[in-house]
Amino acid sequence: MSLAIFDLDNTLLGDDSDYLWGQFLVQQKLVDGEHYQRENQRFLDDYNAGTLDIFEFLAFSLAPLARLDRTLLEQLHARFMQEKIRPVMQPAARALLDSHRQRGDTLMIITATNAFITAPIARALGVDELLATEPEQVNGQYTGKVAGIPCFREGKVLRLNQWLAEQDQNLDNSWFYSDSHNDLPLLAMVTQPVAVDPDPQLARHAESHGWPIISLRDQDKGATRST
Numbered sequence: 001m002s003l004a005i006f007d008l009d010n011t012l013l014g015d016d017s018d019y020l021w022g023q024f025l026v027q028q029k030l031v032d033g034e035h036y037q038r039e040n041q042r043f044l045d046d047y048n049a050g051t052l053d054i055f056e057f058l059a060f061s062l063a064p065l066a067r068l069d070r071t072l073l074e075q076l077h078a079r080f081m082q083e084k085i086r087p088v089m090q091p092a093a094r095a096l097l098d099s100h101r102q103r104g105d106t107l108m109i110i111t112a113t114n115a116f117i118t119a120p121i122a123r124a125l126g127v128d129e130l131l132a133t134e135p136e137q138v139n140g141q142y143t144g145k146v147a148g149i150p151c152f153r154e155g156k157v158l159r160l161n162q163w164l165a166e167q168d169q170n171l172d173n174s175w176f177y178s179d180s181h182n183d184l185p186l187l188a189m190v191t192q193p194v195a196v197d198p199d200p201q202l203a204r205h206a207e208s209h210g211w212p213i214i215s216l217r218d219q220d221k222g223a224t225r226s227t
Helices: 008-012 017-027 033-049 054-067 070-088 091-103 115-124 154-167 181-187 200-209
Strands: 003-006 106-114 129-138 141-147 175-178 192-196 224-226
Touching: 003 008, 008 017, 008 091, 008 106, 008 115, 008 175, 017 033, 017 054, 017 070, 017 106, 017 115, 033 054, 054 106, 054 129, 054 141, 070 115, 070 141, 091 106, 106 115, 106 154, 115 129, 129 154, 154 181, 175 181, 181 200, 192 200
Parallel strands: 003 106, 003 175, 106 129, 175 192
Antiparallel strands: 129 141
């Protein structure tokens, strides 16, 4: 059985769920608006530039989970899904997922965005296997810290290798779809790396290595732009 792996933000989704969650918290006046919006943008810029300090970012992004009541967080996330996430769920992405389901592939989402944000999104997309950055919990409450290895850059490779060993699986005839040069370590491991609406650095790398480059932002179910 082949493994089809998908990045989430700006790949299956037409935006960044972590950034959108930050915007949502600002709009709900649950964080210091000016400061949070400025830092949220700074970290996004660092990510795009390939200079993100993942632990600094997680200290920032997980802090509201520790301050807010768990029941309130669940209610907020339900609104977040309707207002921010469902509008950026792309029909072509769903079609791509369906094509791999019909082949009998195992579907997985692998993302640096924390599991509080992404687990409901994965469920909405019908993907059972999720590897995401895990927020630490004690007695059912978030602590604001990260548990285990952040699922970012080489951390994605480590987390996936752990999963493969636990499931007695391998990467034979595997796929990985991503938009970001931050995912080059994992893209280099799979049989079929695919750049999806890639950032400039990933686009250059994909072109030089002959990787497919597709778009899920189009209405043609992700027609190949180049190979």
